[in-house]
Structure formats: structure tokens, C-alpha cells
Amino acid sequence: MFKIMPAAPETRRPERGGIKGAILNVYYDPFKWSLMKSVLFFIVGVKTASDFVGFDPLSPSPQ
Numbered sequence: 001m002f003k004i005m006p007a008a009p010e011t012r013r014p015e016r017g018g019i020k021g022a023i024l025n026v027y028y029d030p031f032k033w034s035l036m037k038s039v040l041f042f043i044v045g046v047k048t049a050s051d052f053v054g055f056d057p058l059s060p061s062p063q
Helices: 018-028 030-051
Strands: none
Touching: 018 030
């Protein structure tokens, strides 16, 4: 009644070397990409928090 079609083979990217190949390797691997985003956002958050040391949002504004 229903014809089951075989799964299509995954398309393979050509292997590249150097910096561009490393970046593409990280980008196309879901685990590595998620890990890289998490580490980068953590570093940006730490940098932003260190920039706000001494900032008091509840202090009265100078007039």
C-alpha cells in the first residue's frame, strides 16, 4: 500500500584545511557549535559584569 523510500545519503562537505576548515568544522558540528556559543557568551557576560563593578542603579542622579 505505502512504498517506503530509503533515506537519502547525507551530503558530505569537502574536507578543508587551515583556519577556514577549522571554523567550518566547528560551525557544522552541532555539539561544537553549541559549546562555542556557550563559551563565548560566558566570556562576554563576565566582561560585561566586570565593566559594571561599582555601578549603582539605585543611586540618585547628580543634579
